[in-house]
Amino acid sequence: MTGRRRRRRRIVLASLAVTTIAASIAAAAWIASLGPPPTGQGLDHSTLVLDRDDRLLRPYANTDGRWRLPATVESVDPRFLDLLFAYEDKRFLAHSGVDPLALLRAAWQLATEGRIVSGGSTLTMQVARLLEPRARTLAAKLRQMVRAVQLERRVSKPEILALYLGLAPYGGNLEGVRAASLAYFGKEPKRLSLGEAALLVALPQSPEARRPDRASDAARRARDRVLDIAARGRIPDDEIALAKAEPVPDGRAPMPTLAAHAADQAVAAAPARKVVRLTLEAPLQKRLEDLARERARALGPDLSVAIMVVENETGRVRARVAAADYFDVRRAGQVDMTQALRSPGSTLKPFIFGLGFEDGLIHPETLIEDRPIRYGSYAPENFDLSFQGTVSVRRALQMSLNVPAVTVLDAVHASRLTARLAQAGGALVLPEGEVPGLAMGLGGVG
DSSP states (O other), X not given: OHHHHHHHHHHHHHHHHHHHHHHHHHHHXXXXXXXXXXXXXXXXXXXXXXXXXXXXXXXXXXXXXXXXXXXXXXXXXXXXXHHHHXXXXXTTTTSSSOOHHHHHHHHHHHHHHSSOOSOOOOHHHHHHHHHSOOOSSHHHHHHHHHHHHHHHHXXXXXHHHHHHHHHOBOSTTEESHHHHHHHHHSSOTTSOOHHHHHHHHHGGGSHHHHOTTTOHHHHHHHHHHHIIIIIBTTBOHHHHHHHHHXXXXXXXXXXXXXXXXXXXXXXXXOTTOSEEEOSOOHHXXXXXXXXXXXXXXXXXXXXXXXXXXXXXXXOOEEEEEOSSOTTOTTTTTTSOTTTSOOOOGGGGHHHHHHHHHHHTSOOTTOEEEESOOOBTTBOOOOTTSOOOEEEEHHHHHHTTOHHHHHHHHHHHOHHHHHHHHHHTTOOOOOXXXXXXXXXXXXXXXX
16 A cells, blocks of 8 residues: 555656646747847837937927837936835845735735735836737736846846836826926926826826826826825825825926927938937027017017027037927918028128228227218118217227218228128128128118
8 A cells, every 4th residue: 555655656746747847848938939038229219309418408209109208217306216116116126027025915915805906017027018018918927027037137227227217108198207297297307296206106007097187186096095105104294295285287288399490400410310419508598488489479479589699619509599489370480580591680790890990990999970971872870760970989889880880881892791701601692683782781782
């Protein structure tokens, strides 16, 4: 009897061993059939136009029409990351892609509660799912686990986190925390309030059901749940209460469109580049765009304004406002006034006086007349139709007086000014059959 039991035990053990080996071989073959894991190389990100200090001027949706802006750990508020780890993956920095404790907890809650209370997916597993979307099945979950382990072996923790920050879904065509922060809060995610950070942690779990622009109540409940679970015990209760009192956005803000014309031209010149840098300064550009919009409103609905700021020492353009409002059809906002042909106005006066200095005809303290004068049929006048009498050349240029400028131009000759401008790369565009005359000093032709 004892011998039979031993034989039976050996048979059972041998069967288990064979089954285990066969299962291991099948599993290894299945894993090998998956091939190398995707690591995010070649992702179709949004094209970004940045200023001289890498501040965002204008993003463009990718070829699928999605706002997918890359983000890094350094570009996100640390409080967001703290809440993210506490709510989604407490042991992210310690595990190797799969967290057995989280899986056991999720399975126990499912068994005892009869429903999914919390998921067992790590951030790495979520990244694997975002890189290889699949229907939510057991096979897909196993695939995510394998891919998560593979990812952890191929890329660093910060790189995995950057993939999550750039790919997490936030409803509609928003992907990544940066796109979501710009769309819902109108700002970069570098500095978020506690309530904003909690909302951005909550949305990716059910991005369509919780998107604030369509379901603000659901978004608020999800945000408050994050605050209750992830912030409690880590952040003072009064701060949590203030965060819950913050309003949830009920719409989407437009993406930044600073220096829209310059951005369009730069992207058109290098369509394959995903990051385009300009010499502009974003804060200065914004202030001048606001100024141009304000002044255009005061001038009337059919007028526009353009401003160009150039650094004298380097010649670099620091601000370029090509129209008062890029989206204003009535003002022809799509027209780039900084490149459109138009009269130079009084901008030629310093060059006229410069030629006079060069010839020794005048110097800054030379006295010159600002009185009514006529050159044949041409009688120049000042903008305010008044005259200053005898003034110094310095004063005439400071006040942009017309008559003194025409007087000096008559002495140095319009043809010479035209030639000197052409030598400097500023050739004039004149109507057919016209030649430069004295009026060119004031922005005219004949």
